[in-house]
Amino acid sequence: MIVFDQSLSTTKHLWVFNKNIIKFHDDGGNTPTFADIVCTEFVDRIYPDPNDGIFTFDFRKHLKALAVQNDLADMVDLDMGAAVADLVHDDTSEVKYDISLDITINFSDADPVTINKNYTFLVGAEQLIDYQRQESPQLGLFMLQVPKERQKTEYFVNYWEGYPFDISIYSITSGNMNILNQSNGMDIDVPIPGGAIINRIAFSDAVSNLTIADYLPLKTGINKLQITRPGYDPGVHLNESPLTVYINRIESDCGVYVKFRNNWGGWSYWLFNKRKSVSLDARGLESIANDFNNIENTISPIKYSGVEESFETLNCIARRVTAQDMRILRQIIESPKVYLFTGEPYSINKSAQPNQWVEIECLNRSLKVEEPGRMFNDVKIDLGLPFRTNATLL
Template sequence: MITITNDLLPINPAYNDSIIEFEIDEVGTYPSAYIVIDSTDDIFAIYGINNKYFFNFKSIVTSLINKNNFKDSIIPQLYSSSIYDDESLSLILPITIYISGAFISKTYKFKKNVEQLIGYNDKINSSNTINILLPTQNNVDYYLPYFEGYPIDFAIFGLTTGDTYYLKNTSTYNISAPATSSNDKVKRLFLSDGANNEFLTNLIGLSTTVNKCELWVNETFKSNLLIKRNESKCGVYLKWFNDAGSYSYWLFDEISESIKTDTISELSTGFNNLQHLTSTSQITGKKADNAKVLTTKFNEFERSYIQSILSSPFVEMYIYNEPFRQMNQYSFIGVAVNESNTVFNKKNNQYKMNVTITLPQINTQTL
């Protein structure tokens, strides 16, 4: 008989170690164990140590859960729906373990996120398995900045088939139209697609202060979503994949823009008499990069939200620098965050961050 002596949690972060330990009640023999991933039929052989076996799912899970390379494939059309399923943000992994004719089947669930040692025990000891995929300090209050006229969404993890959920605006007492989950996939709820606002049907009237909205699932309170509506203005709008396992958005002010060029190589052309030359050398071409220096201010409550951009594996920039443009599949382009510094001003209790981003390399002509 196979016994799992150290099992995984009901929900596990994909980008942390996920190690199981198991053994078989055979005395004096240490046969090979085989783990079969039922969804792909991949087989992994394991050799026991003192009749104990160990297996880390991290490398398998990160390859299976990230087939889109963190790229967002959902293009919202709010006249159709404001709620979209996103199967790329979680993974259900059924496996079977075989040893000497014995076998045991298990199913594990993973979120497309990473956790830090500090605060993680507080999360796993919480009985709330339904949460919003945004950075949070207390696992109850989640912050969502809404910059008017730019696309924005948030994700809910842990809903199962048949769950009914809605948002309640505690300021206006408006309640969004209840929705019923038809599957176990992560739900993405869009407040705007750039040109149109949804506000989940009945949550209209969001003020420019922090609006406290409550997430209710099956008539049970789950968490607070604190939405801050910012007035529309021009700027550089960035989107990134955050540590919690979904997408974050923020509007920056642009300080400067620069284009850096370098010569690829130089060829000598001075192989003739001077009277026949106009130049003694010619370059083979240039390579050029475009960089922007951005800045923003934020408070202590917003800090965990905005600073998640610094560790993000995927950052994009909205191609429009003005609001109220309909989002499409080409509206975001990938950029690299190269430099950043954050300064805290004690006088007004605000942080100021400067970020340098590099845009895709400029195409140039070459010999």
């Protein structure tokens, strides 16, 4: 019989980019030769430790290969409609992987033995310090966003009205999810379809005149939302509580608007100050000798072929950044996927801009806070735009 010396946790979420190691052996006293790990998503063969016969397997390399098949791109269109149900966009298939695998140990002196195990992994990464600070999300309901410091059910996000924006919610149950704005006492029931474990709740899509305020009024400034999953019973679910999400609604302004995939697998948004600088860099200037005539007939002794490639950098500033803002903003330099919004807020005619996002690169490798002791700080971010297409002679 297969016995596990080290199992994966059943009391916390498992993350694709963290190590997920199992160790196992056979307790029958036979001599193991190899073990096959077989599931729909991958197949692997591993060998035992020659000293104690224990097999060690880390899921991470296979899970990473699954997760990056779509380059961690945003595959969800946040288009909003006239019904509350149109706020909900299923993102389960891009963030959650259910793995059912057979583990078979083969022997040199006995028949093979097999055991089946089922695991669920989420596309993201948990940090050691966050884990030690008890910031690991609860099992039944959480938001795919960095929580407030030393909290697991409280979150803070900025919402620039008119720009595309959503919050991603993990819920193990379907049905009506209640969102209560405790700042004004108004609430809505958002229908969560069956099988949709991870849903993005759209606040604005930037291509219609609809926002979440048409269903759930939000005031300018801080709105304290309470989110309760379908079927939640405080008398039964003793280790769970509703989420508290502080939404800071900010009036629309011009600026550089970006979204980036955060550590928890969701999307974070930021509007940088409209006062920015732009720099253009060129590479690969080639030249051709062209000095074949007398001096009186020569205009260009050297022909320059043109710039092989060039790119622009947006030098952006985030103004009045708080410590909580910094917890969100710092993830942009760690994010594997950053997009620049190329549309306009409240742009109703989407046919004029069918694709409003373009992938860019955060060039920062550190974030400098001017005066860490201050309540508010300015943070500088450099964003590299896609390479430009240039005309050349070669």
